[in-house]
Amino acid sequence: MNIQTQVKRRHFLIGSAGTMAAAAVGGSVTAQNATDPLPEYVAWKDPDDFIIHSKQTLETKRAVQGTELITPSDELYIRNNLPAPSEDIVADRDTWEIEINGVANPGKMTVGDMKTLGVETVVCVLQCSGNGRAFFDHETSGSQWSVGAAGNVVWTGVPVRAVIEAMGGADADAVFLTGTGGEEIPDGLPPETIQVERSVPKAAMDQAILAWEMNGEPLPLAHGGPLRLVIPGYYGVNNVKYIKRLAMTVEESPNKIQQTSYRVRPVGEKGDPSQPSMYEMVVKSWITGPLMDAATGKVQIHGVAMGGVSGLDKIEVSTDGGQNWAEAQFLGPDLGPYAWRPFVMITELSEGTHMLASRATNEAGDSQPETFPPNERGYGNNGWRAHAVDVTVS
Structure with missing residues (x-):
């Protein structure tokens, strides 16, 4: 089994009417119906923007993240x-x-x-x-x-x-x-x-x-x-x-x-103070579109990238599962080393299936790895392959 079949990615179908499924917008299966009301303390948010895992955990849908420089309060997880x-x-x-x-x-x-x-x-x-x-x-x-x-x-x-x-x-x-x-x-x-x-x-x-x-x-x-x-x-x-x-x-x-909580440890082990704590974030990025409609020919691929505790140096995009990479363009002003930066790349997508991936590098020289090792609580995943999306253009 090659590495492409070992990681869980989302598969999206684009380019023809009626091909967009609910999973494409959410990137996950909702824990409640989208029509269910949000808990009272977050009733001011739009339930259509979220995957509702529980009353205390609401995930912003991938497509909602788009190319926004600042996340609106009513869209924040x-x-x-x-x-x-x-x-x-x-x-x-x-x-x-x-x-x-x-x-x-x-x-x-x-x-x-x-x-x-x-x-x-x-x-x-x-x-x-x-x-x-x-x-x-x-x-x-x-x-x-x-x-x-x-x-x-x-x-x-x-x-x-x-x-x-x-x-x-x-x-x-x-x-x-x-x-x-x-x-x-x-x-x-x-x-x-x-x-x-x-x-x-x-x-x-x-x-x-x-x-x-x-x-x-x-x-x-x-x-x-x-x-x-x-x-x-x-x-x-x-x-x-x-x-x-x-x-x-x-x-x-x-x-x-x-x-003991928020400790990075091997699968099957209990948490203890000797293990690394979830402190500083790492460099990371992901594609936020296209996830819906597109056509063969020129397509705008966009997403967001963050440097962790260092500013971003560059962001690259691959349309063939990491075989080839091209540098993308950051959008908008740089708001500092701790902010994310939206990015975009315009490219040709022919008919067929394409794995769209992004890979960020920060000013400290750290780049996203292809894969991230498993750990008991599933913390810190920044592997670019797992965050890629398979897009079928028809």
């Missing part, structure tokens, strides 16, 4: 480890209070206080650790994301470094930046087993912000409002929603989500 808190917490946003520890002068600060310390805006990709999980051949637990657990978002808030400085500076022996979420813990469950609390290397403080706006509007409850920790270049789990505590710590959080 949802991944919540716990149910969203009550809408009451966004009734008076400036009074939301967080505790600051591991500093010279520990104490509490409101969002209103933070707005007097400084404001920064950063554009960065928000991406679930399991984005691409559905393409692994081995069985994995968790939502079977294809490519839709990612979006490019504009965040505005106060730099974490400004908050720490205002509290007298970090403790000299601090090694980690630790954020604690404000979701309600169900009765009878020890908090450490379920509470969202993540520790990241202290160096992340240099680019981290506490965000109160998303895409120029008050941060929605569904995405962590009234205040969320945003760490550009880091996987979504580290971007703690409803943040209630920020601390400079000597040790990592003792919580399960830090110690």
Whole structure:
């Protein structure tokens, strides 16, 4: 069996009326009917744009991603480890209070206080650790994301470094930046087993912000409002929603989500603190079209690419399963090293089946590999072959 038959890809039929199936738009099988209403806390989003895995996991359909530079808030995926808190917490946003520890002068600060310390805006990709999980051949637990657990978002808030400085500076022996979420813990469950609390290397403080706006509007409850920790270049789990505590710590959080969850380990092994944690994202890209109608002749192939923690250097596209590559063109302005960039290539597609693939390279010299090794939870998949699409032109 050759490698092309070992990975799961989506097959699309284009070029004749009536050939577009529901799977072509979603890139996956929906867990609910498309006509089912969305959960109340995300009722402002359009259900037609999403694959509904559960009440707390909504995947943006591949075709919806298109060539947009910034992902509209109503098209951004949802991944919540716990149910969203009550809408009451966004009734008076400036009074939301967080505790600051591991500093010279520990104490509490409101969002209103933070707005007097400084404001920064950063554009960065928000991406679930399991984005691409559905393409692994081995069985994995968790939502079977294809490519839709990612979006490019504009965040505005106060730099974490400004908050720490205002509290007298970090403790000299601090090694980690630790954020604690404000979701309600169900009765009878020890908090450490379920509470969202993540520790990241202290160096992340240099680019981290506490965000109160998303895409120029008050941060929605569904995405962590009234205040969320945003760490550009880091996987979504580290971007703690409803943040209630920020601390400079000597040790990592003792919580399960830090110690054993979100660890990259061989298939069949349990998670433990010695294994790599899902911190920095890697270079990645995928095709977002054509997935529907096209004709023989010139076709516009488009998609999105991200460099992880480094800016993008180039993006290449193949129409023959990786035998030949041609450099594509980035669209729009470069919004920084943590943002994604849409790309396009115009080429000829003859009648028949073509495997369309993309391969990004960042400024650090890292390129997408052809395949990504399996791991127990299906994290971090950036293999270009698995993300390719087979398109039949008729």
